[in-house]
Amino acid sequence: xxxxxxxxxxxxxxxxxxxxxxxxxxxxxxxxxxxxxxxxxxxxxxxxxxxxxxxxxxxxxxxxxxxxxxxxxxxxxxxxxxxxxxxxxxxxxxxxxxxxxxxxxxxxxxxxxxxxxxxxxxxxxxxxxxxxxxxxxxxxxxxxxxxxxxxxxxxxxxxxxxxxxxxxxxxxxxxxxxx
Amino acid sequence: xxxxxxxxxxxxxxxxxxxxxxxxxxxxxxxxxxxxxxxxxxxxxxxxxxxxxxxxxxxxxxxxxxxxxxxxxxxxxxxxxxxxxxxxxxxxxxxxxxxxxxxxxxxxxxxxxxxxxxxxxxxxxxxxxxxxxxxxxxxxxxxxxxxxxxxxxxxxxxxxxxxxxxxxxxxxxxxxxxxxxxxxxxxxxxxxxxxxxxxxxxxxxxxxxxxxxxxxxxxxxxxxxxxxx
Numbered sequence: 001x002x003x004x005x006x007x008x009x010x011x012x013x014x015x016x017x018x019x020x021x022x023x024x025x026x027x028x029x030x031x032x033x034x035x036x037x038x039x040x041x042x043x044x045x046x047x048x049x050x051x052x053x054x055x056x057x058x059x060x061x062x063x064x065x066x067x068x069x070x071x072x073x074x075x076x077x078x079x080x081x082x083x084x085x086x087x088x089x090x091x092x093x094x095x096x097x098x099x100x101x102x103x104x105x106x107x108x109x110x111x112x113x114x115x116x117x118x119x120x121x122x123x124x125x126x127x128x129x130x131x132x133x134x135x136x137x138x139x140x141x142x143x144x145x146x147x148x149x150x151x152x153x154x155x156x157x158x159x160x161x162x163x164x165x166x167x168x169x170x171x172x173x174x175x176x177x178x179x
Numbered sequence: 180x181x182x183x184x185x186x187x188x189x190x191x192x193x194x195x196x197x198x199x200x201x202x203x204x205x206x207x208x209x210x211x212x213x214x215x216x217x218x219x220x221x222x223x224x225x226x227x228x229x230x231x232x233x234x235x236x237x238x239x240x241x242x243x244x245x246x247x248x249x250x251x252x253x254x255x256x257x258x259x260x261x262x263x264x265x266x267x268x269x270x271x272x273x274x275x276x277x278x279x280x281x282x283x284x285x286x287x288x289x290x291x292x293x294x295x296x297x298x299x300x301x302x303x304x305x306x307x308x309x310x311x312x313x314x315x316x317x318x319x320x321x322x323x324x325x326x327x328x329x330x331x332x333x334x335x336x337x338x339x340x341x342x343x344x345x346x347x348x349x350x351x352x353x354x355x356x357x358x359x360x361x362x363x364x365x366x367x368x369x370x371x372x373x374x375x376x377x378x379x380x381x382x383x384x385x386x387x388x389x390x391x392x393x394x395x396x397x398x399x400x401x402x403x404x405x406x407x408x
Contacts, residue, residue, distance in 0.1 A: 030211030037220075040268060076208045087270040101203035104196065104301045107335050108268050110224045122225040141223035142230045142304070144197025146188040165187050172222045173215070
């Protein structure tokens with residue numbers, strides 16, 4: 001696992017043993033989200049978020065340990081293993097993961113992550129989209145097509161698709177309460 | 180768009196299960212600290228859920244007798260409890276080992292292969308559509324039926340999953356018979372029909388398949404969930 005090529009906010013600084021442990025808690029919502037996405041169960045996701053942070057704090061306190069170069073990647077690895085362990089306990093047949101990423105999305109994840117009210121609000125917004133915008137959103141989020149691939153289908157320039165997609169995503173995202 | 184965030188194309192591809200493992204790991208590491216991008220992924224989940232509901236229409240499929248019976252039983256059942264609903268959850272899709280069954284590929288076989296690529300990539304609605312088409316073109320193998328059912332199960336199209344898995348379970352000389360009963364039970368639990376699920380699990384539990392012990396354990400869990408209601 002290499003350090004993420006993306007950065008966000010604080011908490012990605014190198015941590016030494018004895019340094020500010022509160023930084024780990026900045027990751028709690030994110031770890032919970034990823035665990036919920038793979039497990040679809042709020043209580044298990046809470047447990048995994050707490051356990052991941054507790055293990056990270058313990059590692060930070062270990063005086064014999066090398067400084068943690070990539071806190072986000074370190075915590076990510078802990079959380080991913082805990083999720084795989086939870087899936088193994090649940091089904092007993094879950095295969096050993098060779099991939100770097102979290103296990104695939106759980107079918108019940110949507111219900112666990114989005115409140116019924118926000119779900120309904122987003123669905124209403126989707127229904128209000130004109131057919132071209134709805135098509136763009138589905139090509140992106142259902143089929144995983146990138147802007148240049150969509151541009152070939154719609155006859156627009158890739159830049160026009162990118163801008164339209166960005167505007168639509170912001171509009172839909174606004175239906176969710178901000179952190 | 181802040182250059183420190185993954186771009187929208189990458190977030191959408193990740194949401195759709197189309198990013199590579201390394202890209203997905205980078206996105207997920209970012210998601211640990213970024214509420215904005217978590218919201219974008221959440222939007223993607225709602226879009227895909229909405230799309231799956233539109234796309235899968237059970238009335239388009241001919242239901243075999245057993246599935247009709249299960250559907251009829253569903254009409255008479257009260258709403259499920261959350262405990263039973265949890266027992267219908269799947270931690271991982273049924274595995275596909277990718278064994279080729281023919282030396283030369285027919286068009287139906289090619290579509291089957293495409294469907295299974297989509298399945299292994301986690302695009303279950305696409306997989307179901309391709310496998311359905313492959314069956315129309317003659318690739319009507321036990322694997323086709325089983326994985327149409329498995330794909331339907333993964334996107335929550337439970338009635339369709341029950342229909343296909345019932346058909347799969349009835350096939351003789353199929354390597355998927357025991358698994359079909361097991362996953363049929365999952366669909367039936369989700370549909371609020373634990374009695375029918377237990378019947379299917381007893382058949383799965385009586386097999387030599389590695390899933391037999393899990394099937395028997397699931398019977399216990401269903402019975403416990405029902406008694407705690």
